[in-house]
Amino acid sequence: MPSLSQRGAAFDPEGSLPPSRLDFHPGDDYFTHPGEPFGEAALGLAIGPLGMRLEGLSGSQAAALRERFRPFVTDLPAAYVTIALRNAGVEGFLRLASAGGGPEVYRLESRASGRRLVLWSYEFAGWLDAGAGKALLALARPEGPLFDRGLENFLRVLTASFILEQGGFLLHASGVVRRGKAYVFFGPSGSGKTTVTHFSPGDTVLSDDLTLIVKRGEGTYEAAGIPFGLAHHRTPETSGSFPIASLNRLVQSPVVRREPLGRARALGEIAASLPFVMQETRQAARAIEIVGRALDGIPAHRLHFRKDDAFWGVVEEA
Numbered sequence: 001m002p003s004l005s006q007r008g009a010a011f012d013p014e015g016s017l018p019p020s021r022l023d024f025h026p027g028d029d030y031f032t033h034p035g036e037p038f039g040e041a042a043l044g045l046a047i048g049p050l051g052m053r054l055e056g057l058s059g060s061q062a063a064a065l066r067e068r069f070r071p072f073v074t075d076l077p078a079a080y081v082t083i084a085l086r087n088a089g090v091e092g093f094l095r096l097a098s099a100g101g102g103p104e105v106y107r108l109e110s111r112a113s114g115r116r117l118v119l120w121s122y123e124f125a126g127w128l129d130a131g132a133g134k135a136l137l138a139l140a141r142p143e144g145p146l147f148d149r150g151l152e153n154f155l156r157v158l159t160a161s162f163i164l165e166q167g168g169f170l171l172h173a174s175g176v177v178r179r180g181k182a183y184v185f186f187g188p189s190g191s192g193k194t195t196v197t198h199f200s201p202g203d204t205v206l207s208d209d210l211t212l213i214v215k216r217g218e219g220t221y222e223a224a225g226i227p228f229g230l231a232h233h234r235t236p237e238t239s240g241s242f243p244i245a246s247l248n249r250l251v252q253s254p255v256v257r258r259e260p261l262g263r264a265r266a267l268g269e270i271a272a273s274l275p276f277v278m279q280e281t282r283q284a285a286r287a288i289e290i291v292g293r294a295l296d297g298i299p300a301h302r303l304h305f306r307k308d309d310a311f312w313g314v315v316e317e318a
Contacts, residue, residue, distance in 0.1 A: 023094045026125045028113055031136065035089040038142055044076035045069060047159060048214040048224040048241060049166050053079035056086060058142065065151075069227040072239045081133045081162055085151075088138040092146075093120040108153070110279070117280070119157055124150030128158055130165050152228040156210065159226060160276040164286050167215035169294075172273040173247075175206030175223045182223035182242040183315055184211055185303070186273045187250040192305065196250070199309040206236050210275070214241050215290075219297040246299045248315065253304035258314045266300035267291055 037056030043065055045052040053076050057065070066073050094107050108121045116127040123146040126137035137154050141147045160170040173186035174193040178200070185196045194208040206225030214222045223244050225236035249261060249269045261269065270291050277283040305311035 024090060026120055031127060034136060035087040035138055038085060038087060044074045044079060045072050046074040046239060047072060047226050048212045050159060050162055051076045051079040053082045054085060055082060056084050069235060072227040081135055083135045083137055086138045088140045092123055092140045093125050094122045121153060124154055126154050128161055130162055155228060157276045163212060164283060164290060167290055168213050169274060169287055169290050171211050171213055172275055173211040174208045175211035175225060176200045177204040177206060177242050181245040183245050184223055184247045185250050191250040192252055195307055204237060213294060221294050221298055244298050246301060248301050248303040251302055251304050254306055255304060256306060256310045256314060257304045258301045261300040261302050263295055266295055
């Protein structure tokens, strides 16, 4: 399976493992005898329809995450997926390619192992089993930037994979709620996803980078935020989901206007903005099918905008 990547974004090496000439690629034998849990605490998260139970946390880890991920924390008697956290027992997995520790493209490796999708990056390794509703995450550090980044990056991939089982998808997009409706703005890095949130100061921002598209009924979809992935590391103010008014492919332009995207073009543009799932054949096919169904009920447009709030005048047109 090809390597996954976070859209070729430059990787900030703050708190990273030291450079080394050798990476450690964990095989199946590594996961046969995983490291010890950090502790006996657990934490429940509700992200759209996905209930997650994180087990094996220390008391201090659980307390910090409970504060960090509010209001997504919940008591889950039965979670959709149980994630066992373990101490990796190694210094790390992938190493910085640059001896000087400078920026590099963030690397996330993966392979299939039976029903499992195995993942590893700089500071973590783990596997997902969507059919069994289980996952395991081994982290190189018990706290600090490496712990935080490893946990959040693993949960991003888990969310993108497991939401497909629920008929939804994770999109590289900002989500803004205005008058009870969600407007989703998507596109590649640098297209303006964070910019549109800056020009929506009185509205509820679900995300400025990753927005969850949730299936609520036949032909009905809503947008929800996730408690990680915002460019400025802010947690959304709400864990709720909202009816989607439109999907808008951002294009920076001196002239503000909006034009409908044909179905085929919309499908291609959205597929290009799906993180993590398009490199694996089965997931990619499922994702394209789900996006196609969503487009039956959600209008998609190409939004030409400049760096002011004038775009709202055309986005809210009936």
